[in-house]
Amino acid sequence: MTDFPFDLVGFDMDGTLLDTSADLAAAVNHALSQAGRPALDVAEVRPMIGGGARHMLAQGLDRTGGCDPAMLDRLHRVLLDYYEAHMVVHTAPYPQAVEALDSLAARGVRLAVVTNKLEAYATRVLAALGLTDRFVTVIGGDTLGPGNGKPSPRPIQEMIARAGAHRAAFVGDSIYDVRAAQAAGVPVVGCSFGFLDRPVADLGADAVIDGFAELVPTLERLGAAR
Ligand SMILES: O=C(O)COP(=O)(O)O
């Protein structure tokens, strides 16, 4: 038994647990180059991440001259093929993230990942970083079928059902994370270091952390306030 206020903490992946921005930007730029488009800076790509690779690419194409649906379909495949071969070149956990996972696990808290990345890619990234065994489940943007990625509450509800949890919290960096968690009735912590497409205060999260050293005390406070 634990007196920690949550028995399950779910994490978004891109921009929350892991800084995947350089590898995702390289994949976007590879696809853009196939269309004769100029490359974008990582800083320009960061706020495009969070709604899935297709949504990220659509924004990259819009930024560099627009696109039609057939072009988007074709370049989405190009992007995924490139990303699949170069997923963990620069990708790494954020500072103190692994320590925060250890600290939660030591309190008996189960951990999960709910990402809008394809499940197979998310699973492979975690394996490449040696993080697989820390999570009771990994739910991707495609796991529950079309239309059931975040901001739908369904992947959060599925995470809770799979873990058999009673008191879950979620940690994320985008409006998709906050909307999904809130629609599932789960308190949500926003990450100010993530791939924000708006000021972190405007996400509407229940709390904000500026680094993973703040996560455990923040969850304790959040739990006490409920
Ligand atoms: O693939 C994406 O755009 C983002 O995935 P995330 O849900 O892990 O932030």
Ligand SMILES: [Mg+2]
């Ligand atoms: Mg994210």
